[in-house]
Amino acid sequence: MKTENLIGYKYTGNKKAFRAIDPSTGNELDGEFSIASAEDVDAALALAEKAFAVYRNIDKKTKATFLRNIAEEINAIGDELIERAMAESGLPQARLQGERGRTTGQLNMFADLVEEGSWVEAVIDTALPDRQPAPRADIRKMLIPMGPAVVFGASNFPLAFSVAGGDTASALAAGCPVIVKAHPAHPGTSALVAEAIKKAAEKNNMPDGVFSMLYDDGYAVGEALVKHPKTKIVTFTGSFKGGTALLKLAQQRENPIPVFAEMGSVNPTILLPEALECRYQQIAEQYAASITLGAGQFCTNPGLLIALKSPTLDRFKNALGGAIEKITSATMLTPGICKNYSNLSEESLREQGVTLLGKGKLSEGKNNQVQPVIAEVRASSFLVNPKLREEIFGPYSLLVIADYEVQLQQVIDALQGQLTASIVADEGDLKTHRDLIQNLTNIAGRVILNNVPTGVEVVQSMQHGGPYPATTDGRFTSVGTGAIKRFVRPVAWQNWNQDMLPDELKDGNPLEIWRLLNNKWSKEKS
């Protein structure tokens, strides 16, 4: 395993270094990872800018092969990758094997998207030389990549939202070189994946600098990357504090750049009366599982349940509390996340009107364990305490109980932007709460009926991104094919010669992509 910074095709080391920690034991793991210097940041971006001039013009088949080869190289690492990721994250084997499948699946999905080619949104309006009073020129538009992208690895998905995760895959697919700032919690996992990308790049003769990865156990390298004039896009998945700090840096640049930060969400779930009446036991078990999945360390963890006071709700409360009490603690990703969860979940129980509904069991003999917590509060207390609207990252959920119908809507109106909002409802509920349900699209990027929000499908139709503060920009998604749109902008070509136009815009549609040609969609070669 390499422990130096990867700058283009070269590994370079510095004296300053750090080690990874196994959160389940607290022990240091193998490998001293070199902390990048300001010069390393400069070097990576200088190479990335040069690489961009070449990489943006590489044909779509070669780009697709490059992405597929990254997936193959990741699989080729074999068990070593899963074992190192387990040691660095505390996540179980099956979860990480699944996450690896998702990661390679994403790379292959973007390869397919790029190879098919229609994602560039080609639009052509041919010239009208006889138009009066003046002729109309030929104008053709498509999406082009913006330049080097800085991708911050996320702690909670050491594979799927990290070095070769959805951000890197979509940036490379768009035609943007990538510089990853490796997450300090899993540098070894990062090193293995970075080497896989390097191999795939070399195999496909990609320009030197199409990919780099830098380490840091603090904030200096990340800040330098975001402030660097050659950086054109930033992606991040993590805390509100971290995401907004990067956003501010990017906005203060001489040339501001977009920061796509996914900063979490309490993912409200509204439990409607008829559904509870029919199947409160089943709902309780389903939500106990969703809240504690992956120790609650998902961006879409349902941290807020909202329901109307009723005798059935009391039965649901007992069932949910009982279900949670049966669940055993799991290892948290890092000591910092663990401590933060413990503090915040304890603090929440000291807030006015908040009481404990159920608490999970603590595993013995392992470090960084936390107990799942379900608390409850009346809507009247919730509405006057903004603190209760904030995410507690981990296996925590708060049940907010409304005394009457209007209060239900008041609770929803008090919420900030969310990644998801869910409804648990039966036929009758859908009829009686139609407005409330339809207004959920105002606050969330994904609205869910009788499904849990955890488990984000990687598909064309996915929207993983909601209004601020769930993300810095709810108009974009970090999951699914739409993620490629974060790295591009449209350019129009006016009155150009055929041989100077990109192939996507040439007469005759040589790439056979979907294009809007004189207001008609078509994909035929002609």
Next chain:
Amino acid sequence: MKTENLIGYKYTGNKKAFRAIDPSTGNELDGEFSIASAEDVDAALALAEKAFAVYRNIDKKTKATFLRNIAEEINAIGDELIERAMAESGLPQARLQGERGRTTGQLNMFADLVEEGSWVEAVIDTALPDRQPAPRADIRKMLIPMGPAVVFGASNFPLAFSVAGGDTASALAAGCPVIVKAHPAHPGTSALVAEAIKKAAEKNNMPDGVFSMLYDDGYAVGEALVKHPKTKIVTFTGSFKGGTALLKLAQQRENPIPVFAEMGSVNPTILLPEALECRYQQIAEQYAASITLGAGQFCTNPGLLIALKSPTLDRFKNALGGAIEKITSATMLTPGICKNYSNLSEESLREQGVTLLGKGKLSEGKNNQVQPVIAEVRASSFLVNPKLREEIFGPYSLLVIADYEVQLQQVIDALQGQLTASIVADEGDLKTHRDLIQNLTNIAGRVILNNVPTGVEVVQSMQHGGPYPATTDGRFTSVGTGAIKRFVRPVAWQNWNQDMLPDELKDGNPLEIWRLLNNKWSKEKS
């Protein structure tokens, strides 16, 4: 003509008022326009929020009829509109008649777009109940409107970028209520158009608050509108100072919102040797006309010409200088713009190395006239003086002369983001300068070959928006159908009943729009 603020369907007046000025005479015009209060801002936004809940769900045919009726009502005003706009802007009759045609054309274009319906980018992935290890839920995504939009009227297009201009048309088409902050230079023109929108809204039973318009001769109303928590989007066309001030306000909100500010550009034009050799006289005449069109008061005015030193260039310089000297001054839009132009163009001639190449004639007997100016400077001086890269709004252009080939690229590299970049080139030039030409997409939203940048076509393929500081967000356009994308964000529906889904996403494609259904594009009803 009404002179009060229009809040939904009601006109309300305040004591504080201002008058419009005829820039060609300096005289005050008829009408005391009421300055909006903080309460008016609140009232307009409260109504807009209520209207949004209804308006967003209005069927596409009704919305299209509403837009077409606005166009009809604008035409129905007749000569009064053109006469008032002439008096308030100093622009000639033919130009304003053309601009009215463009304005109604835009409204009708967005009506067609909305009626056709595919612009919502519907994507559907149907459920896979038998997938292993877990079933996949049905997920469907489309673009939805974000809420009330604040539109700032622009001074330089009193019709096409003002009350019922492209911003209002695209916002209403998207499903967003609009609050216009009328430009203080043409309140009477604004009043006439606002009344036309009101009539069309009433005729189509649009919800009260779908449109409001407020006056101010200062900054307080604009600031209050951008800071108001119910405002969700801001559009602006004007100065860098104005646009960035609004952006800052929007970023400092508790919930930041997007500001689409188009802030101008020097629109560089690169004149290559072979083209100059063949037709320097024609190019000189073409550019003299483009630079002085509308007194140079276009965002796409070619403010920077870049060429290589040569004997032919000297002939071109004489021809350009001569052509400019024949051109007579025109009335500037406002005394402020006039004064600013005079100051900045004079200052530029005092900068190190800058010399005058030609100056137009001054009209007698009219106020607010300015002389067109063509200046020249060597690239070596240009490269060390950032001030020379800034736009001088009006009929001014600077010819930058490179001593050698590499300097040409250096000049381009020194430029900031631009709305447009143009190349004047013949076959041989295209071959010898291929890289230089292709890299122009890095700095501009529209790249033009052997055409002037003025004259922005309103078509699907138009991109009117370039990298910062040309606009606050070069990923969007303010002209053409793409402008609708500024007012929307995607939402995904997971596992919903058919009757709760928007029509755009229902099984069987009842609206017959283009949809990506299980990775295949289709528009058939089924």
